[in-house]
Amino acid sequence: MDNATRSERSRNAALEAATRIIARDGPGRLTLDAIARESGLSKGGVMHQFRTKEAVLKALLERQMDHFEEFSTRYMAKVSETSANPNLATQLATVREAATSPNSAALALVAAMVENPGLMVLPRDREMKRVEAIKAEASDPELALLRWAAARGLLLSSLFGMSPLSKDEHQRLFARLLDDDQWRPLEKPDEPLAGKSRATRGSTAKSGAAPAARAATPRKRA
Amino acid sequence: MDNATRSERSRNAALEAATRIIARDGPGRLTLDAIARESGLSKGGVMHQFRTKEAVLKALLERQMDHFEEFSTRYMAKVSETSANPNLATQLATVREAATSPNSAALALVAAMVENPGLMVLPRDREMKRVEAIKAEASDPELALLRWAAARGLLLSSLFGMSPLSKDEHQRLFARLLDDDQWRPLEKPDEPLAGKSRATRGSTAKSGAAPAARAATPRKRA
DNA sequence: CTTTACAAACCAACCAGTCGGTTTTATAAA
């Protein structure tokens, strides 16, 4: 077997073993010996691919981030033409994906934090760019940020096993978060849906509650 | 010194040492030996008060939860008469408090999760009651839950050091979350601002906490 | 004098990382 692909296979096996261990036994049980055992490799083999444990955590984090970045990119390509705020829509959908998929491997995050809290700058830096994009495209940046925050709240809560919500509620809330018609900005009270303002109205109203009333005039903050 | 208070003092010293360690060195550095060193007690003394490390974590968690429950109770007493949704208001304020205060000791949560993910049921069970109360008092339960979720998203993000938001943004978002006028439910699309759109919550309020100020609804709203 | 609170030495298990050695692949001269 080719040398490069041999390495690739081993690295892959180690990382997959790591995610399995975290999901099954919790982040506290993730040790180099456990990875070796679970992956079928020897300790030396693992150490050859990752010089330290921190390197394993880092690779785990990056792997996870890349996976969702790919999801993001694909989703964005689909909605960038039809949505008024494609960045927000994409992030909401991505977070929902992360919360829905059996990907409890995002607990790599916790493992990383415990071992080396400094690693958290990796996801944070990526998130900053996304938040910037969301703010830039929004007519009401604060509202957009809050929708984003709500999605993250749902994700992190369920990720840490402390979500008090049922699966069904969880899903309904995400659906509503994604429905733009539910979140008309409260700005520009004197220019009601004039220009474009999204062509579809009743069509996009899927599961959520009643379709946007909106008659109510926005109210400036105190 | 009285025997009971002697124990009390030791338990307290150990738990405070533990929170100090977590805040200063991270959850990964919380060990029984470290607690003994930091608290001035001997390891034997610590082990006499807590039979296992899990017992320490559990006590830490409960202590933390009690602290915020106390904050909640006090806040609730203040707003229960003036707010239409005192439970939501209280939870938002409490979460903001948790995110704001230098109480990074809420990281006890992380420490607990690493050691024994099963401990997470403790905070979850308490949270369930609160969520029930929030739903019961809300005219638009989903919207209320989403405000709650947003607050948690902000809290957990900053707690894990991966919040991409500035302190200022953070605070502004919480302020907006707390402002009821920003979150009018989108109900009754065919009954634009007629008489009292909401106020009929009495029927839906079941066993939830806080019967609270129903008559309130001080909002003028046209 | 019995029980409780604490101290200090102690222990077995575990952990991240090292090291000498073996097998497999890569390179290239014969």
Place this chain on the structure above:
DNA sequence: TTTATAAAACCGACTGGTTGGTTTGTAAAG
């Protein structure tokens, strides 16, 4: 193609240090 040599991948025993927990001993409280 064969052979020689180097380089990369891999193995598993070992090490120094740590961890959760135990044991033995002592002093104070009841």
